[in-house]
Amino acid sequence: TGLITLDPGYKNTGSTTSSITFLDGEQGVLRYRGYRIEDLAEKSSFLEVAYLLIYGELPTQLQYEKFTREITTHTLVHEDIKKILDGFPSNAHPMGVLSSLVCSLTAFYPESLDPTRDEADVNLSIVRLLAKMPTFAAWAYKNEVGHPVNYPDNSLDYCSNFLKMMFALPAEKYEVDPVIAKALDQLLILHADHEQNCSTSTVRIVGSSQASIYASISAGINALWGPLHGGANQAVIEMLEAIKADGGDTKKFLNKAKDKDDPFRLMGFGHRVYKNFDPRATIIKKAADDVLGKLGIKDPVLEIAKELEYAALNDQYFVDRKLYPNVDFYSGIIYRAMGIPTEMFTVLFALGRLPGWIAQWKEMRQNGEPIGRPRQIYTGENERDYVSMNRRG
Numbered sequence: 001t002g003l004i005t006l007d008p009g010y011k012n013t014g015s016t017t018s019s020i021t022f023l024d025g026e027q028g029v030l031r032y033r034g035y036r037i038e039d040l041a042e043k044s045s046f047l048e049v050a051y052l053l054i055y056g057e058l059p060t061q062l063q064y065e066k067f068t069r070e071i072t073t074h075t076l077v078h079e080d081i082k083k084i085l086d087g088f089p090s091n092a093h094p095m096g097v098l099s100s101l102v103c104s105l106t107a108f109y110p111e112s113l114d115p116t117r118d119e120a121d122v123n124l125s126i127v128r129l130l131a132k133m134p135t136f137a138a139w140a141y142k143n144e145v146g147h148p149v150n151y152p153d154n155s156l157d158y159c160s161n162f163l164k165m166m167f168a169l170p171a172e173k174y175e176v177d178p179v180i181a182k183a184l185d186q187l188l189i190l191h192a193d194h195e196q197n198c199s200t201s202t203v204r205i206v207g208s209s210q211a212s213i214y215a216s217i218s219a220g221i222n223a224l225w226g227p228l229h230g231g232a233n234q235a236v237i238e239m240l241e242a243i244k245a246d247g248g249d250t251k252k253f254l255n256k257a258k259d260k261d262d263p264f265r266l267m268g269f270g271h272r273v274y275k276n277f278d279p280r281a282t283i284i285k286k287a288a289d290d291v292l293g294k295l296g297i298k299d300p301v302l303e304i305a306k307e308l309e310y311a312a313l314n315d316q317y318f319v320d321r322k323l324y325p326n327v328d329f330y331s332g333i334i335y336r337a338m339g340i341p342t343e344m345f346t347v348l349f350a351l352g353r354l355p356g357w358i359a360q361w362k363e364m365r366q367n368g369e370p371i372g373r374p375r376q377i378y379t380g381e382n383e384r385d386y387v388s389m390n391r392r393g
């Protein structure tokens with residue numbers, strides 16, 4: 001069996017070769033299929049980036065039109081999925097609802113369970129996922145607030161359709177604010193892929209057992225949910241709110257984060273790979289100022305975030321450990337300005353990460369990768385003789 005190398009958290013273990021996303025954590029560089037994240041965030045649209053990640057090239061005008069048309073055709077979900085949604089109590093976290101609804105697609109499209117199906121059929125699953133995810137996400141929110149669900153409006157672009165399904169009420173007129181739709185589109189691009197992170201590795205490892213693409217993506221959503229991963233964007237706002245409620249003393253919270261006896265961490269700070277500025281955080285910080293300015297919103301929490309960032313970047317503890325703000329530090333502030341409630345932040349992360357998960361799942365299948373099965377070093381008891389119950393204790 002050979003020698004087993006122990007690497008908890010896979011800090012130095014490569015699980016695959018990949019041609020999708022390049023990340024240089026020392027230099028703070030991120031590229032999708034060779035294109036700089038800064039260029040994509042400024043010049044591209046989310047569905048263009050989704051196409052790029054999944055199919056490897058930026059789409060031509062014709063390819064783009066076909067792709068968006070296909071996605072628009074599949075935005076409706078089976079009415080029975082509404083019954084599943086209705087079964088959730090209103091206090092269900094929308095991430096749990098989202099992963100369940102995505103997994104339920106295995107029942108509505110059981111052909112996805114067949115690992116031998118052809119490329120065109122797999123492609124249909126990919127389109128369905130991209131098309132239905134905004135519907136599920138908006139419905140998870142409607143379940144929480146007890147409002148009737150909205151059906152997709154296929155005359156709208158991807159983000160506007162999602163925003164309308166989220167916010168429109170039957171009794172009121174609703175117009176999508178283009179500033180908000182554009183800001184959302186950019187945030188989704190920034191979240192679209194990030195090589196072998198926890199949720200992506202989960203998608204690949206579940207998919208490596210030849211499970212359905214829907215089951216694999218559903219598993220990724222669950223992995224993303226945790227506060228050390230995508231859940232950090234919710235945790236950041238909760239932290240900033242707590243600092244505000246406590247009187248706004250950022251130094252006090254900085255000291256708590258440094259105290260090894262205190263489990264508190266500075267949420268939205270630090271990254272397994274980036275030991276320099278997270279390039280996404282730089283773009284998002286600027287976007288936060290832009291979007292709040294355009295919407296005419298003054299959020300005291302943004303000031304606290306900036307103060308906290310400044311204090312941390314000038315503190316020896318954070319400097320020594322190369323801890324910089326990550327993608328989650330400012331994204332929540334923009335989501336809030338858009339009117340998105342805190343518990344939906346991670347759902348938006350999932351919406352953004354979906355093309356990355358799909359591209360990585362597809363690559364794993366195309367490479368014919370073997371089933372993921374890490375080893376262990378056993379530290380338990382040696383062989384023991386069985387003791388009957390009346391002789392124990």
Ligand code: CMC
Nearest residue numbers: 228229230232257265266267268269270271272321326328
């Ligand atoms: N606040 C205070 N100390 C920290 C923080 C933080 N946010 N992050 C890391 N450290 C310290 C940590 O205590 C350790 O110190 P020491 O060497 O003295 O024991 C050192 O820095 C290295 O940290 P680590 O925990 O070994 O690093 P990791 O690569 O295992 O963890 C991380 C990476 C992102 C989980 C961690 O930095 C963290 O918990 N950050 C806060 C949560 C967060 O913002 N997560 C979002 C990550 S980015 C987007 C995403 O994945 O969704």
